[in-house]
Each structure stands twice: as structure tokens, then as C-alpha cells.
Amino acid sequence: MLKTLLIGFGCCACVLTIGILIGHYGITKPGSPAPSWANDVVRDVDENFITTFLSEVDSKEIEQNLRELTKVPHLATTEGDEQTVQLMLKRWQDPETGLDEAWREEYSVYLSFPDPKKPNKVTVVNASNAVLHTLREKEISYTSDQDDPNVVPPYAAYSPPGNVKGKLVYANYGRPSDYMLLNQTVDLRGTIAITRYGGTGRGAKAINGEPYGVVGVLVYTDPYDINDGLMSDQNETYPHSWYLPPTGVERGAFSTLFGDMLTPYLAAKDHTYRIPVEDIPGLPPIPVQPIGFEDASLLICALDGKAAPVDWQGSFKCQYNFGGPGFKTTSTFKDSEVKLDIGNYNTVKNSSNVMGVIRGSVEPDRYVMYGNHRDSWVHGAIDPSSGTSVMLEITRVLGRLVKQGKWRPRRSIIFGSWGAEEFGLIGSTEYTEQYFAKLSERTVAYINVDIAVFANATLTASTMPSIQNVVFTAAKQVNAPGLQSTTVYENWIKYSNKTSPTHGVIPRIGYLTGAGSDYASFVHYLGITSLDMSYTYDRSKTRARIYPAYHTAYDTFDYASKYIDPGFTSHQAVARTAGNVLLRLADSLVLPFNCGDYAETLDDYLKEAVAQYEEQLKAKNISMDPIKHAVDSFRRAASHMDEVIKTSDLKNESPLKVRMINDQLMLLDRAFLDPLAFPDKHAYRHVIWASSSAGKPTFPGLADAFDKAVSSGQKSDWDHVHYHLSVLTQAIEGAAHTLTNTI
Amino acid sequence: MLKTLLIGFGCCACVLTIGILIGHYGITKPGSPAPSWANDVVRDVDENFITTFLSEVDSKEIEQNLRELTKVPHLATTEGDEQTVQLMLKRWQDPETGLDEAWREEYSVYLSFPDPKKPNKVTVVNASNAVLHTLREKEISYTSDQDDPNVVPPYAAYSPPGNVKGKLVYANYGRPSDYMLLNQTVDLRGTIAITRYGGTGRGAKAINGEPYGVVGVLVYTDPYDINDGLMSDQNETYPHSWYLPPTGVERGAFSTLFGDMLTPYLAAKDHTYRIPVEDIPGLPPIPVQPIGFEDASLLICALDGKAAPVDWQGSFKCQYNFGGPGFKTTSTFKDSEVKLDIGNYNTVKNSSNVMGVIRGSVEPDRYVMYGNHRDSWVHGAIDPSSGTSVMLEITRVLGRLVKQGKWRPRRSIIFGSWGAEEFGLIGSTEYTEQYFAKLSERTVAYINVDIAVFANATLTASTMPSIQNVVFTAAKQVNAPGLQSTTVYENWIKYSNKTSPTHGVIPRIGYLTGAGSDYASFVHYLGITSLDMSYTYDRSKTRARIYPAYHTAYDTFDYASKYIDPGFTSHQAVARTAGNVLLRLADSLVLPFNCGDYAETLDDYLKEAVAQYEEQLKAKNISMDPIKHAVDSFRRAASHMDEVIKTSDLKNESPLKVRMINDQLMLLDRAFLDPLAFPDKHAYRHVIWASSSAGKPTFPGLADAFDKAVSSGQKSDWDHVHYHLSVLTQAIEGAAHTLTNTI
Numbered sequence A, B: 001m002l003k004t005l006l007i008g009f010g011c012c013a014c015v016l017t018i019g020i021l022i023g024h025y026g027i028t029k030p031g032s033p034a035p036s037w038a039n040d041v042v043r044d045v046d047e048n049f050i051t052t053f054l055s056e057v058d059s060k061e062i063e064q065n066l067r068e069l070t071k072v073p074h075l076a077t078t079e080g081d082e083q084t085v086q087l088m089l090k091r092w093q094d095p096e097t098g099l100d101e102a103w104r105e106e107y108s109v110y111l112s113f114p115d116p117k118k119p120n121k122v123t124v125v126n127a128s129n130a131v132l133h134t135l136r137e138k139e140i141s142y143t144s145d146q147d148d149p150n151v152v153p154p155y156a157a158y159s160p161p162g163n164v165k166g167k168l169v170y171a172n173y174g175r176p177s178d179y180m181l182l183n184q185t186v187d188l189r190g191t192i193a194i195t196r197y198g199g200t201g202r203g204a205k206a207i208n209g210e211p212y213g214v215v216g217v218l219v220y221t222d223p224y225d226i227n228d229g230l231m232s233d234q235n236e237t238y239p240h241s242w243y244l245p246p247t248g249v250e251r252g253a254f255s256t257l258f259g260d261m262l263t264p265y266l267a268a269k270d271h272t273y274r275i276p277v278e279d280i281p282g283l284p285p286i287p288v289q290p291i292g293f294e295d296a297s298l299l300i301c302a303l304d305g306k307a308a309p310v311d312w313q314g315s316f317k318c319q320y321n322f323g324g325p326g327f328k329t330t331s332t333f334k335d336s337e338v339k340l341d342i343g344n345y346n347t348v349k350n351s352s353n354v355m356g357v358i359r360g361s362v363e364p365d366r367y368v369m370y371g372n373h374r375d376s377w378v379h380g381a382i383d384p385s386s387g388t389s390v391m392l393e394i395t396r397v398l399g400r401l402v403k404q405g406k407w408r409p410r411r412s413i414i415f416g417s418w419g420a421e422e423f424g425l426i427g428s429t430e431y432t433e434q435y436f437a438k439l440s441e442r443t444v445a446y447i448n449v450d451i452a453v454f455a456n457a458t459l460t461a462s463t464m465p466s467i468q469n470v471v472f473t474a475a476k477q478v479n480a481p482g483l484q485s486t487t488v489y490e491n492w493i494k495y496s497n498k499t500s501p502t503h504g505v506i507p508r509i510g511y512l513t514g515a516g517s518d519y520a521s522f523v524h525y526l527g528i529t530s531l532d533m534s535y536t537y538d539r540s541k542t543r544a545r546i547y548p549a550y551h552t553a554y555d556t557f558d559y560a561s562k563y564i565d566p567g568f569t570s571h572q573a574v575a576r577t578a579g580n581v582l583l584r585l586a587d588s589l590v591l592p593f594n595c596g597d598y599a600e601t602l603d604d605y606l607k608e609a610v611a612q613y614e615e616q617l618k619a620k621n622i623s624m625d626p627i628k629h630a631v632d633s634f635r636r637a638a639s640h641m642d643e644v645i646k647t648s649d650l651k652n653e654s655p656l657k658v659r660m661i662n663d664q665l666m667l668l669d670r671a672f673l674d675p676l677a678f679p680d681k682h683a684y685r686h687v688i689w690a691s692s693s694a695g696k697p698t699f700p701g702l703a704d705a706f707d708k709a710v711s712s713g714q715k716s717d718w719d720h721v722h723y724h725l726s727v728l729t730q731a732i733e734g735a736a737h738t739l740t741n742t743i
Helices: A002-026 A047-056 A059-069 A079-092 A176-185 A202-212 A293-301 A381-403 A426-434 A436-442 A465-475 A488-495 A519-525 A557-564 A566-587 A595-619 A625-647 A655-666 A700-712 A715-739 B002-026 B047-056 B059-069 B079-092 B176-183 B202-212 B293-301 B385-403 B426-434 B436-442 B465-475 B488-495 B519-525 B557-564 B566-587 B595-619 B625-647 B655-666 B700-712 B715-739
Strands: A101-113 A121-125 A131-134 A162-166 A168-170 A192-196 A216-220 A288-290 A337-342 A345-358 A363-373 A411-418 A443-448 A458-463 A497-500 A504-507 A530-536 B101-113 B121-125 B131-134 B162-166 B168-170 B192-196 B216-220 B288-290 B337-342 B345-358 B363-373 B411-418 B443-448 B458-463 B497-500 B504-507 B530-536
Touching: A047 A381, A047 A566, A059 A079, A059 A381, A059 A557, A059 A566, A079 A101, A079 A345, A079 A381, A079 A411, A101 A426, A162 A192, A162 A216, A176 A192, A176 A202, A192 A202, A192 A293, A192 A337, A202 A216, A202 A288, A216 A293, A216 A337, A288 A337, A345 A381, A345 A426, A363 A381, A363 A426, A363 A436, A363 A566, A363 A655, A363 B655, A381 A411, A381 A557, A381 A566, A411 A426, A411 A566, A426 A436, A426 A519, A426 B715, A436 A443, A436 B715, A443 A519, A443 A566, A443 A655, A458 A465, A458 A488, A458 A566, A465 A488, A465 A504, A465 A530, A465 A566, A465 A595, A488 A497, A488 A504, A519 A530, A530 A566, A557 A566, A595 A625, A595 A700, A595 A715, A625 A655, A625 A715, A655 B363, A655 B655, A700 A715, A715 B426, A715 B436, B047 B385, B047 B566, B059 B079, B059 B385, B059 B557, B059 B566, B079 B101, B079 B345, B079 B385, B079 B411, B101 B426, B162 B192, B162 B216, B176 B192, B176 B202, B192 B202, B192 B293, B192 B337, B202 B216, B202 B288, B216 B293, B216 B337, B288 B337, B345 B385, B345 B426, B363 B385, B363 B426, B363 B436, B363 B566, B363 B655, B385 B411, B385 B557, B385 B566, B411 B426, B411 B566, B426 B436, B426 B519, B436 B443, B443 B519, B443 B566, B443 B655, B458 B465, B458 B488, B458 B566, B465 B488, B465 B504, B465 B530, B465 B566, B465 B595, B488 B497, B488 B504, B519 B530, B530 B566, B557 B566, B595 B625, B595 B700, B595 B715, B625 B655, B625 B715, B700 B715
Parallel strands: A168 A192, A192 A216, A216 A288, A363 A411, A363 A443, A443 A530, B168 B192, B192 B216, B216 B288, B363 B411, B363 B443, B443 B530
Antiparallel strands: A101 A345, A121 A131, A121 A337, A162 A337, A345 A411, A458 A530, A497 A504, B101 B345, B121 B131, B121 B337, B162 B337, B345 B411, B458 B530, B497 B504
8 A cells, every 4th residue: 555655656746747847848828928039139248259259359360451451552532542442342241251231332522632743842942933942742762662653742631722932931830829929020921831730730720820921831740749859760760760750741631620521511422512612611721731851950940030939949950940031141041932832633532431230130220330431641551551450350250250140239230431531531421411310310339440559558548428438348358468467457547547536546538529530420410429449659658749650651561560569469459449349339238338427527527617617707697507507417317327227127127128228328419419509610519529729628619608708808709608508508408308217 | 446547547637737737837937938028018009998088088078178278368477377377287187187297397488568557559640649540459348258357458479669650551461572562652661551461470561561661560350361251240240150350359479480589499497598689580670560350441441542452452341542651631531640659568477388298108218299388368268278178188088097097108198288389389499499309319299289179160180291191090080070970081081182192082181381389399390290180161161361269359268169169079079089199109019100101292292393493403404313313212211111010010029129110200200300401490400391481382491492593593592402402312311211221
């Protein structure tokens, strides 16, 4: 009996087990099975995948990319540019390492070139028009690629053509204050001004001089500003070091707005209406030509007149004088004038962006964008090919994993290889104009890596504050090049840091207030949360304004591989860091934005504004209380938002709740846009990050309006200060509303 | 043994069953059970719920609402207005039939009132300044509520104060063409012009006359335009019919822009910067006063001068002459002048919107908005209280179902009771300015029901084409008032229809091209898909410009209940139709938008534009091919979108895929916004629906630019036509891009 019972129990147990198994696995619960998409929608970023990505980023591949990209000069719309278009398409369409799709988008854009039939000439001519000296028309070659016939001779793009002649004067950086000071001593009417790069924009040097009667402008790079004073190509400058040789000349666009100039706010398609060329604002009104410092020193050291102030002195071994105007009577150039014969012409040409995408699996309608320009002035090894090499390595690694079926991002990733950036960020701007609605509605963030490596000391980054933490997270996962067991983050914080009330000491992040690269239209026109990063200098070792071969014929593979990043480990670190950021933005379930960090910046801005302006505003009966209230609202809304994210179990929430939060984060910067906030600034709409001439770390429109009112003293200008305060207050309150309870 | 076996089998069977049950119900399948939100996210509109809603909408409740709302005059910011604020708050905060939340939002806005201490006076005075006739200062009372001391006397809001005197002339509707014609016969300098309502905006009648030297303007409503010619209050006009009594006067705002005038684009908070009052554009430059037709006929029938043209003649029993200027020598007014003494003053006052919400359960961050203004000129039974009565009935029915826990919408519903609409759509405009970012990002649609019932013949609606089908669907589910077994839709199509290439014969839908009610800022400034609806006239029975008591002291409960909608069945039909639309927009899984219908309208616009303009544009070397291509792109994108929706099994798709489609639909109208498209039109940004003076059913900016170019013949104006074509082309292509594959 006991045995029977035991057998019975045993049987029962077996049968029960079988039953449980059948019940659990064999019978579908009616209405209850998880839908097929249930796992996908809660998918989060995969740290293992990031580790894989980091390990596959290869410095040798980057080096090889750079070698290919720099084979020939690739000035926008030239044959060399087309070769890089083909290269990008080939890489991005590669069946094994390419993207889902890649294509080209063309725009017909207004460019400026020197005329090969009328080469630009600068000469010193005496009273009888005899040429005493002719300035170099091209740089001395130290490597064979500099002999390429497609090396464009130095010129100032968008300088008008013309033949002008006048006594020479030295105008320092060509800033308004420089010309004002110079004009107190010298009658500038009919003069040619020689100015040095730096201090203000390129075009401004001519625009600022013209009202004083200056008829032509020369620009050169002083060894003080670029070479830490060194000048000799016998043993000091390239090919002996990274420093600029005496005949090196920085080329550049001398325009002041960004985007195609004939089609403001409209994509420059063939059929698009074009404004009359005479209506283009912000172009140099007088001929300009950039020259090397070898020639500049000859001219400057021969100048007559009073001694220029101490802070106008550069590194030449002579005293910099204002100019008589003109040269010393003791000089061989005495009584001579400087003559500019500029043959530049403007023309509409087809420029291409190359676009590539990896489609998102869960939220294909959310875009993380990553871009860099493709066009250079000459070979452009550093500017921009260092960045393009990095981008190509990121797309190779990700493309292969996609093609192998091992990964597909949650959100879509769009890569852009922009054309004609050097002529005023044209390719990226036209793209944002053409796809304005779509990009505004769907873009989570734009990552820009233009020059990836200026120097190999430390990472540097400029971002909207909401995504600074993503850069920090990424930088903590990458080894600093050349340093054992130090992360990029640890290295960075040593070079540049600040103390945040919330986070303590963190790396100092820059702001995207200008239009220095292709992020401009994304930040200022579309209000898309953006990021720009690179490896850069140890400022204790150089005061070079920028890497010395910038925009010269010396920016070659040889230069980059010998003096900027031997071994390409800094390139690799940037690829790893930027790629890591890209993956976090593309794959995270909840976007890794931190609203509190935005609030912290607004707080800083407010404190600065109160310190600088409140007293004088009170005297004009303009209260800062409303903007204080707005920043306070924003702070509270931001910490509410961060708290919701921190305390919610979002993996188990409805995907629509997660999407709601992500939309709030994605659109945060859009709330700061006001297309009417800066009526005088083309395409600037973001009230927090617009450019400002006041140079203060505070609200740009307020700072500029305040300066103007103080300087004019007019009631209408004080009214404008009040008006702009209301614009700001409404934008900040509006942004806060988007972060508080959604209804 | 058999028994033991049987018992054993029995036990086994029991145990197996228990096991299966445990296995099935007792043990959670790891990772596989449907998440708790899985059913919610696929929830769709419930037709049974709509049936419940329709059956609960009660005409008696609407009648009672109207009785309460019209107890006292409720001119914006007066005590009567405050009473309606309290009423709205009480209703929307009612614990049994209220909304989730309701609150007031205040703005300090610039209004215009007559000065009780200096009542507006119009007199006929002879050469020795003796008053021969004083025009009535207020309407004759036929019901006791018209004796309310708070009935504001007739005035032209925003007319400047002033005392002007001059010979009278008759200027028809006061259009530019009217003054031009009149000026060919009469020297208008120093004259007072009497004009009739209609033909152009109120303010325009003064603005158009001033350049000719006209110093003051009277406006009246001709019985021809409002009363089908009837004039006697003994047996023809109210209280004997719906027609306007002889002393009735239409009040109104004589401004031309919408929104608070001192704070353009900024919400009018206390601290907001205000422009100088002298900088307000679009106000009448000379005094204006509206008068009744009893007085107008005395003046007009006494006018000297040539006979006015046939189409200037109204219904008075006399010939309408231009005026000598001034009166006939045979008249008692001979040699007399008309004198206007206007004491209006402008002042900033606090105006309230009342807001109420029902929070969405699944997508709380998607808003369906429904609104109407609350302020009236006098008792405002029809304008706007008919609409408010309807809104209150919709909120009562829905609020009760929410409070009972029987229903909660998928998306959030926001109700707005706007203030100060009569002064220029102020409350709704300030609201959209304050919450610009949030509303742009999240609003699915705005439904406006201002005057719910103009007359009880048929439904009429103006919409963006993408939601016309929702109105049709709703109208098919509501019985036409007063008709057995006829739906609102069937009745409507009889009164007004068109043939659509896709749908065949459908009711004719209007466009929201003007700024006639509170949809203006939603449509033109925010680009939100909007809808305006009401019950209206049988045009075979009356040519009344509008219901005759409009903006007069006769727009009372008595008038509405006797002559506009006895039994309130038309109100009920509007409540049912508008509520039905609201529910479909709020509850549908996929938004019930039809992109093909938008494409059809763009096609119509294009055909009209090609027919009207192509030949002349070709002669100016301006091609219409790009816009043809853009409309074609849009058409293809729209049908692709409609096809995706039709063929996808969206109930079983990821909720993020559904959301993606819904976002595309919701944001479609936003893609047509261009804040720079109409630099001369305040707050107009929607390139398809902006107002136009050309009066053609085509792209408004193109039509206006074309007319200007033809009239001036200047190259810069033809350039502007080309420019605007590029703006349009880019906007339409951009909208198409948002509908095609998301990446």
C-alpha cells in the first residue's frame, strides 16, 4: 500500500509536472502574448556593443583614409572634389562595409575663384610705375604634392576683382578699433592697408577699412600669431616642424554670412530665385589679397610713420610703424605705392553633398546626424580630411556590423559629407534649408567633426549643455592617446576645467555661438542640439592662433602624419569618442540628455547679465525680474524632467511614455528659436547661442542690444533692450513649459 | 485493480488538469507576457462611445446655457465678462460634469472704449453751428434686457477720438475703387464719408478714405445688404422677424491686425515690452462712427451731387447721390455739414482666457484643441454665446463620462474660452504666442466653433483639406435638425457641393484664409490643422450679409430663440457634429487625416495659377515647372502616405510605428510655414492659407505678388513673383518630404 501510494505520488508528481509544462508552454494565453515588437521598443544602448565598436576603430584605417583623401587638392567643385565625392560614395555603398544607402545631393552655389588668365598680383611700384618688387604668387614647394597644378594660388575668396594702388599703411588686425586708432595719425584715403590674420573675421578687415577710404587690403599671418615667433625655413618651419614657412598663405572666404549668398533661406536648386549679386550683403567692398609673411616683412619693415603701439607689434625683426602713409625715405621702396591687381571672379557651380544613412529599427523617424565637410582649400589633410578620415572609419566599423546583421540602431543615423564649406558652410546650409521641416521635426542631435585633430594634447568640445554629459561618458571610455591608463576624460579635465555647482570639477565645454563650421545652420537656423569636437593643443606649449599650415599648401598628408598626429592615435581617440556619443544618442531607450545642465548654463548667463546690466537697466526702468523668473521656471522644469527620468521605470513603461519624454528632450532647443529675434543677423534664430559682438558669456541679443544702447544713448535703443528681454523671457518660459507636465 | 486504475487515471487526470492550470495561470512566462500597457496603446476610437455621446447632447441644456450666458452684456473685460469667466470656471470645475482641470490665464491687452463722460455724437450742423439733427446714440429697446445700463453704445473700436466736421459724401463700401471713383467727381478734401458695411474690412473704410482728404467716416448697414430690403420696425424687422431694426448698429473693431497691438508676437503679460502706441500699424487714421440705417437714410436721401452708380444703390426709397459734396439745396440740411465728436479712448486692461483640459490616457502629449471666444459686444446671444453654449454642452457630456470613469480620451483635449476676440482675436492669439513651442510641437488640430448657428438651414465648414473627411464622417452620423431621416451630411450636400476627382460629389468645404475668428493664429501663425463650423443660411431665401442682429443690442436670447434656432436643434446638430469630430481626432489610433485631399486642393490651386499666370510668367522668363514638379511630388507623397495607412495592419504594429505616422499627419501643415514668406503681413506664415487681396482660389502670396507686378510693371516686383514661387516650391517639396519614407 505504501508502495502503491509512493508510486501514486510519484505518478501524480510526474503528471503534475507534465501538466504544468503543458499549461505553461503548450497553451497560448488568449489575448495575452506579448506582441512581436514588445522587446524591440524597450531596447536600450548595449555597452558590449560600444566596447566592440571601440575596439574595432583602427588608426591604420584612418591613416589610409587620409592618404586617399589627400591625393589631390580638392577645392570645392573642382575635379579633385569630384574624386572625393566618388570615394565617399564608393565607401558608403560598399556591399561589405557600407551604409544602407548613400547618394549625392547637388546645389548650384555662388563661389569665387582666382582667374588663371589674370593671376592675382601684388607689386610695389614707384612713381613712374616701375615695378620694384613683385610678391610671390604661390608658396614654395617642399614636397612633390605641392607642385600639383591644381594647387589654387593664394586668394581671398569673394574679394572683388580690381586694380588699386596706394601708399601702404599697417592696420594691425583690421578691427574697427585698429582703423580708428590708425586714422587718428594717418589720412587713410587712397591707402592700401596691410593687416594680420586674427582678431576679427577675414572679410571684416576690408569692410572695416573701406569707410576710412582704404582702397585695398593685404592680409598675412604674423609669425607672432602662428609660429611662436619662428620664421626660418632653414631649420625652424615646415618641413622642419609644424610651423608655417615664410611663403605659406592662409586662403579663405572673405564673406561674412553663411549659406549660398544668392539664395538666402532657399536651397540653391537650378530653378531657385537668385537675388541680384549687387544685393549680397557682407562682402568686401574693396580688393583684398592674402600674402606670406616673407613678403609682409619686407613691406612692413620698410614702413614710415609713427611707431605702432606695443600690442600691434609682431615678430618681425623691426619696428612696426603705421606707414607715412607709405615707405621710409631710407628704404628702396621710398615714394612707392603698393598695387593690387585682383582677377577673382564669382560664378555659380554645382557642389555636392554626399549623404548616407543607416535606418533605425525602432524609431526610424528619429535622426542622429553626423557630418563634416569634404572640400578643402588645397590638399586639406587636416582641414577637413582629418575629420573625414574619422567619419569614414566610424562608418566602416558600423557599416560592417550592419551588413553582417549584428546591429541596427534604434534611431536612424544620417551621415553628411558637405560640399563648399570653405566658401561659407554652403553644403550643410543648403541641406538644412531644403529639408527644414523634416529635420526640425525629427533630428535628435547633430555631431560635427571638422578638423578632427588640431594637435594631440587633449580633447575639446563645444555642445549644447544638455548633451555635454554624453561627451563626458564617452570620453571616460576611451584611452587618451599616448598615455597609459589615462582616459580621454581624465586627460581633458587636466587641460581645461570648470566647477559646476552640480557636478563639481568637469571639463570645460565650449558654446556653439559662432558659425565656425557646419554646425552653424543646425544650431542657429534649426535649433538642433549639436556638438563639435576635436583633439587640440597644449596651450602651455604654443600660442599659435590655429595649426600653422591651416588653409595653406602645406596642409598635406606629410604634414599631418609627421607633425599633427604621428601614428594617428589622436584621430583614433576622436573617432572612438565621437562614435561612442553617436551610438549613445542613436541607441539609448531614453535620450541621454540632461536638462539640469542646460539650466546651469542659463543660470550662469543670468548671473553675468545681472552683474553687468541690472543697475543701468533699473535706471532706465527696465526690470530684470521677468527674466529671473523665467530662468527660475526653467530650472524647476529641468530638474522635474531629470527627476522623472531618474525615478521612472521606463523599461516597463508604455513606449509612448518614453517617446513623450524623448520628444521633450529632442525638441528642447527648438523652443529657444525665434525667427524674429535677430532681424539683422541672417539665419540666427536661437536666442541663447546666437553670435554676439559683445563678447560676454551671457544672452547674446541682450548683450549686443545693451552695448548699442549705452553707446548711442537713444531711447529707441533702450526700448530695444527691453524688447529683447521680453523675447528672451518668453523663449525661456516657453522652453520651460515644454519640460513641465505635458498637459 | 481496475478500480484502482480508474481511480489512478482519475487522479492523474485531475492532477494533470491542476498542473496545466498552474502552468498556464500560475507561472509567469519569463519575458513573454504582454506588458500592462499593450492593450492601451492600440486602443482606437469606439463607435459605441460616439453613439452614447451623440445621444446625450441635449438641446434643452444648450438653451439653458445660452440663457445663462446672455443674462447681461459681456463686453471684454467688463463686469459681465467676469461673470462669464466665473460661469465657465464653475462648469469646468464641477465635480460631476467638469473637466480634469480648469483655470484662467490673464493678459494685459490694448482695448478701445467709448468714454461715458464724452459720449460719441454725430450731428448735422449748419453754417452758424446750429444743430439741425442729432443722430441716435443708442438703439431703441424692444425687450427689457436692451435697457441694461451696461449695453455699450454703438462705437467703432480703435477709431481715434476727435472732433471733425465736413460736407457729407456717399462712398459706397469704402473700398479703394469706391473712393477712386468718387474722387473723380467730388473733391474729397475735408469731407465726411458715409459708407455701408460690407465689401471690405471695417478699418479699411477709414484707411482707404484718408489719403483723399476725407476727415471722418460714418458706417451703417444698408437694408439691401442685411434685411433683404425690409426696413419698418412696425411689422418687418425685429421683434417681428430676424431683420435688423432701423436703429440697430453693428459695433466692431476697426483695427486690421490680430492679437494685442502693443505686443506683437509676444504674450501681453504685465512685464512685456510694449511698442509706442503711435507705432501700431493698421489703425483708422481718422474718426469713425457706426450708425443705424434710420439715420443713414435721412442723410443719404438728402445728398446732393451726381447719382451714384447702380451698384452703389441700396434699399432706401431715394436715389443715392455722391454728395455735392453735402446736401441738396432743397433739403432741410442744405449747406450743413456733418460733425463727428468721438470720445473713444484706448486702454490696457486685463482679459482672461478660461482653459480646461481632459488628460489623454495614452498620448497625453498630443492635444486636440477646441475653442471659442467668450466676449461679446452686447449680450452676444449668437456671437459668440451660441458657440459657447455648444462648447459647454460638449464638455458637460464628456466631463460626466470622465468623472464617472467611463471614458478617457487617448489624446489630451484642451478647451479654450478666449477673451477679447471682438477686439482682434486677442485672447487666442496671446495664448498661441505664450505657448508657441509647446502648441506647435503637440497640437493635432484646433476646432473653432464661434457663432454656432447663423441660421438653421445647413451645416457649413472651413477646414484644412486633410481633415474635411472627418467632418463628413461626423456629419453622416447626425440627423439634420427639423428633417426626418436625413443626415446633416445629406442635407449639406444639397445646399453646397463640389465634385472631387477622388470622391465624386461632396459638400463644398471652405478655406481658412482670413482672420475671421480665433482659428487665425492657429492656422496662420502656428500652422495647426484647423476647422471652423456652424449652421447657416439657405442662400435662396436671403442675401443678408450676416444674421441681421450681428454686433447689435438685438443679439439677445429672445432673438436667438425666436428667430435663429427655435428649439435649439441646430445648436444640437452642431454640438453633435463638432463633438463627433473632436472624439475622432482625440481617440483614433491613427489620426483620421487624408493627405490625398490636401493634394487635391494644391492641384486645384496649381491649375488656377497656371491658367491665370503661366503665359505672362513665361514672357518674364519665370518658369512654373518647379512648382508643378513640387505639387506632383506632394501628390505622390500623399497617396503613398494614404496607401501606407490603408494597407498596414496598424493595430498589430509597434505603437512607435503608429506614432511615426501620426506625427507625419499632425505636422503636415507645419511644413507649409515660412516666417519670412509674407514680410508685410503680421503673423501670416502658412504659404497655402495666408490671406490674399487678389481673391483667387490659388496660392495667396503668388496671386498678390503677380497682381502687384502687373500693376507696377517693375522688374523688382516680377523678381518678387519669382522669389515667392521659389518659397512656395520649397515649402511644398518640403511638405512632400515629410510624407515620403521617413528616412
